[in-house]
Amino acid sequence: MHIFDFTKDELEDFITTKYQEKKFRAKQIFDWVYKKKVDNFDKFKNLPKSFIDKLKNDFEIHVFKLVSKQISKSDATTKYNFETKDGFLIPTVYIPKLERNVVCVSTQVGCPIGCKFCNSGKVKFVRNLTCGEIVEQILRIDKEKINSILYMGMGEPLLNYDNLVKSIKILTNENMFGLGRRRITISTVGIVPNIYKLAEEKLNVKLAISLHGANNKVRKELIPNLNYSIDDILQAAIYYAKKTDTILTIEYVLIDKKNDAVSDMEELVEVLLKHSINKKIYKVNLIPYNPIGICNYNTPEDKKVINIKNFLMSKGFLTFIRRPYGLDINAACGQLGL
Structure with a gap:
């Protein structure tokens, strides 16, 4: 079993039922793996050897x-390629x-x-990652002192709903990883029922x-395997933002002569205002297209991107241009899987 698949309550139940150990042992274990970042059971110095032997027999810390x-x-962006136990590669x-x-x-x-426009979309879907596999990605590189987590790698997070939610509960639990909720x-792309559920x-x-895309026609061309309309997605997303008192980020990949015309931006403003006249609920991230070498899309010129940002700002929307990180190692937005 993977230790990162267990919540505190689940591990307490397991060790009290199977090992007849006290509940506090679960906290000791999590202190070692989450707080001290120790990945070897034999180094859990405050646990009896007999208990450590049981843990070694039943659990794994690293499965990648x-x-x-x-x-x-x-x-200095770093891309890690991990291999799962069943032989598949995932990027972090x-x-x-x-x-x-x-x-x-x-x-x-x-x-x-x-x-x-995304290389991950070209990689055939095989399976969901387990909760433990999601959490392990973070623990394997946390020596870098991570203080912000983006569920933005390979895959659609809301299609792996249960493991997504469980991993967040583990990562935000003060007895485990202990990250602030607003740092996640x-x-x-907008899995409407699961936005409401979340x-x-x-x-x-x-x-x-x-x-x-600012309209369903363009968006369907760019995101073909999704049947939710922009109106339905934004309605759900605004509900989420209001329910959780958070700002809603709108991500928009700019593709030259595809979705970056003045008319596209006017349409974007219109559809955002349709769902909330409170412009402060939105933050717009403009992402100039990053080449993946397998489609005919091009990146807009810098001047055009800046003009788009200025236009949206003039309409009252907080807008940023998201610079590419790790472009030279195919780690930028849309490049994972290369």
């Missing part, structure tokens, strides 16, 4: 094999920034959504909607 680790020469990206250290985690092997962001979980993490 590290296949490769690439470090960007331009910005560490992004060091001045104000925070970010890890971008995967939630699935492959991706069923098939976004045309879930990026989704709002009721009271996790209060941030939500980012991968919109990428």
Whole structure:
């Protein structure tokens, strides 16, 4: 069994039932793996050897094999490729920034959504990652002192709902990883029923909607395997933002002559205002397309991207241009899987 698959309550139940040990042993175990980052049961110094032997017989701490680790020469972004026990590769990206250290985690092997501008969408979907596999990605690289987590790697997080939610509960539990809820962001193309469901979980993490088109026709071309309309997605997302008192991030990949015309931006403003006249509920992240070499899309010129940002700002929307991190190691947005 994978130790990172267990919540505190679950581990307490297991060790009291099977081992007849006291509940406090669970906290001791989690102190070693989450607080002290020790990945060897034999080094759990305050546990009896007989108990350690039982743990070694039943549990694993690491189930991944590290296949490769690439470090960007331009910005020190690091891409880890882990191999699962059943032989599949998943990418995890560490992004060091001045104000925070970010890890971008995967939630699935492959991706069923098939976004045309994203290389992960070209990787055939195989299965959901377990809760433990999601959490292990973070623990394997936490020596970098991670203080922000993005569910934005390979896969659609809200299609792995139960393991997503369980992993967040583990990562925000003060007896385990202990990360603040507002330091976690879930990026989704918009799985409408699960956005509403997530709002009721009271996790209060941030939500980012991968919109990428201002109307359903353009969006369907870019995100073919999704049948929810923009109106339905934004209605659910605004409900989530209000329910959790969070700002809703709108992610928009800018593709030259595809979705970056003035008319596209006017339409984007219109559809956002349709769902909330309170512009402060939104934050717009503009993402210039990152080449993946398998489609005919191009990146807009910098001047055009800046003009789009200025236009949205003039309409009252907080807008940022998201610079690419790890471009030289294929770790930037849309490149994972290369």
